[in-house]
Amino acid sequence: MNRNTILVATMAVATLGTTTQSCLALATSSVGLAVLKQILLGGITKGLNIFSDKDSFLANQLIDAALPQQLKDLNSTLQKLGLNSLVQKEKEYIARAAAFTVETSKPILVNAVNSLTADDAARIIQGGSGAATQILRERTSEQLMAAIAPKVDAKLNEFGLVSSLNSALSGTNLLGGLFGNQNSTSSVTGGLSRFASQQMVNGLFNIIENHEKQNQTAILNSLTSVK
Template sequence: MRRNTILLATMAIATIGTTTQSCLAIATSSVGLTVIKQILLGGINKGLNIFSNKDSFLANQLIDAALPQQLKDINSTLQKVGLNSLVQKEKDYIARAAAFTVDTSRPILNNAVNSLTAEDATRIIQGGSGAATKILRERTSEQLMAAIAPKVDAKLNEFGLVQTLNSALAGTNILGSIFGGQNSNNLATNAVSRFAAQQMVNGLFNIIENHEQQNSTTILNSLGGMK
């Protein structure tokens, strides 16, 4: 009886090992890698479609959650002094600027996805939920920031946001408290463009990751039900 139990346990372990190896083999095959790429590209398209529409951008909670703390502090201060309309205008301008980053962001992200390898697929499968987006973020976030920040800055200046914030914050020490004791209006208004670009990059990855998680069942099914 004991010998039978040990034999069954050994067979079970061997089966699990074989199943895991089979799942990884499928994952790193052209089929498994294609599924992962399609899901990531779907998330990218979803995010950039949202960026293309100002109202969709403003209404998206994943983008709102990506707002940098410094910009939250500026907005909170403006609201406290009765300038809520300026905060709304700032958000509107940032949403409008986001549309001008779509054509720049798309090839960077698509190229990174299409460059994924079998080794990446193994890391994604072993990494669990959100691992594919994590790899994509690691490989593109700095490039995205460098590419879109100048476009965001140009658009926000074109819309007059920088000048408006300068006027609203002139003669205050608000910026010093937010930026570590440096009392410079120009420092903050120039940084607003950088903060806006950070929100766009992080918000986009939030959308891609959410899309990946929503489609995790598709990944598992393509790998034969691997958990």
């Protein structure tokens, strides 16, 4: 390697280091942090708007991708028994229940976004695509589950989902087997509600992360335009 090549390589490394430091400085500025919060809040609004509409919830692939394995197994079992209409009813009941979680989920997520700090912004920039949503997920997942699960449970009970499933399965313990060999109706209902709540929480984060990734270029452009 000749002297000129070494000089060029050294300058490139120095430039990269300066660029990285500049991005971090911009990201952790008040304007940069505001841009990151705006992107996350946009994803939250988008997700909760989908949750508010049953048909949008049912049609969303990111929510469908969040379906827990236990509900996949339940639906597969029902389909094998020729109970496709019951599978559709179950999905519609869960979608209807999701709409009742919006007002509970919103303040939890918004408060978490508004609490982001300059240190969080630095971690997000260094973490790359999806890092902002990951921080939000870490800080709110358990709180969201604890807050919405009772609402989901109440709604699924109101809709009579477990009763419909038990009637269709002629009193067998197929539901209990799928949900951990639970025998009592209340245990099965709780299991079903818990898995439905997991789908909602994970589906919502899928939507927020997708929104973040779609706006990754906008984030960088906004940060680099800060003077």
